[in-house]
Amino acid sequence: MAAHRQTRINEELMHALSEAVRQLKDPRIMSSVVTITDVDCAKDLKTANVYYSFFSPKYTEKDIKTALKSAQGYLRTYLAKNINLRETPLLNFVYDDSIQRGNRISELLREVMPEEKDGEQ
Numbered sequence: 614m615a616a617h618r619q620t621r622i623n624e625e626l627m628h629a630l631s632e633a634v635r636q637l638k639d640p641r642i643m644s645s646v647v648t649i650t651d652v653d654c655a656k657d658l659k660t661a662n663v664y665y666s667f668f669s670p671k672y673t674e675k676d677i678k679t680a681l682k683s684a685q686g687y688l689r690t691y692l693a694k695n696i697n698l699r700e701t702p703l704l705n706f707v708y709d710d711s712i713q714r715g716n717r718i719s720e721l722l723r724e725v726m727p728e729e730k731d732g733e734q
Contacts, residue, residue: 633691634665660705665709677708678706
C-alpha cells in the first residue's frame, strides 16, 4: 500500500515539475529542451531526486543544472501551490544520461551487425 502511494506522489511531482520547468524564464532553460524524466521522493517527503535530460546545442550539463538549482525556490513554490503535501520536498537535480547511453549502444550495434543487403535475409 505504501509503495503505491509513493509511486503516485513521484508521478504527481514529475508532472507538476514538467509543467513548472516549461514556465521558467531563464534563457538557459528557454533555449533548451529540458525534460523531467523521473522523480524519486524520499519516504519522509523531505527530499526528492529530480532526474532530467536536455537537448541544447549551446549549453552544457553544468549550465542546465545551475539554471535548475537557481530556479529551485520557484519550483518548490509551484509544487506547494499545486500539490497537496504536508511538506514540500527539497529538490536535488540529477542529470539522466540514459538517452545518450541508449544512442551509444545503438551506434555500437550498428557497427557490429553487418548491413543487410536488399533482398537478402
